Amino acid sequence: MKAGELFRGAKTRTDRCIVVAGASGGIGQPLSLLLKASPLIDELALYDVVNTPGVGADLSHISSPAKVTAFLPKEDGMKHAFTGADIVVIPAGIPRKPGMTRDDLFKINAGIVRDLVKGCAENCPNAYLLIISNPVNSTVPIAAEVLKAAKVFDPKKLFGVTTLDVVRAETFVAEITGQKNPAATTIPVIGGHSGETIVPLFSLAKPSVNIPADKLDALTNRVQFGGDEVVKAKDGAGSATLSMAYAGFRFAENVIKAVKGESGIVAPTYVYLPGVDGGDEIQKATGCDFFSVPVELGPGGAKKAINVLKDVNDYEKKLLAKCYEGLTGNISKGIEFIQNPPK
Structure with missing residues (x-):
């Protein structure tokens, strides 16, 4: 029996299918669990270089509607996993290991994202792509360059x-205000997704917070460098x-709801x-082609x-100045990786 066949069954892909690329990893497994539990998903396809059949078997025992399929690279596993997908979530990558520089890590994870996005371009060119793999500031530009080269780039997806x-x-x-349900407060966080490129706009919180x-300063720093904690x-x-898996699920669910026709969904991305x-207008103000801002989602994506830049206060303007500088270099690094691949 070929890898994946145990869980695949008749693969019509006529229903809502979401793929997790990197499904066996530290983010991929809890993310896949959350997606399997969602009533919005009809099929959950798992892809990774190791252990995917086991993860798939485990998840397939959960009594929720989504059918689970699982694939390894052998026997065209990527093609089988991606073909007909509506949404592909990519948390794939490796953590930094002892003796490994950040540049070493970047080259490895950048290459992983490049190859997965190539697979998407070939097998599900109309899918919505949700990039979790770090560094997001650079991997999203990498994905865009790959899709452009394949002539299937849709910025809205x-x-x-x-x-x-x-x-x-x-x-x-919420720890400061005492709000029992933290998610009841909407706080825009804009810019990028690392360190000082992350800019929380507490002044624009709804309902307002004091x-x-x-x-x-400490609160801002904690949001920017919470990963270090x-x-x-x-x-x-x-x-x-675990927190990243929850966040990835929350955004994926928003995209699914918007694609299904629910209106009024806004999320920073x-x-x-x-x-x-x-x-x-935002590109002219920031000088950055890629930027995270609140985006209204619809059936076509973004x-x-x-x-929200025109509404920020003076404190946040200073944060944004540092953000623009760091983000510009991160974006260039991603584009350079594709245009002039490392040897």
């Missing part, structure tokens, strides 16, 4: 998942996987501004980028 920054902002603010002046707590054994309605 390519998303960098920055939802974890929003989730952290909601959580950390952050004491003596706590603002997790790495330290795990004592070198890993990074943020890292997009190619020149290709999204409303994006040109319906409109919402310009």
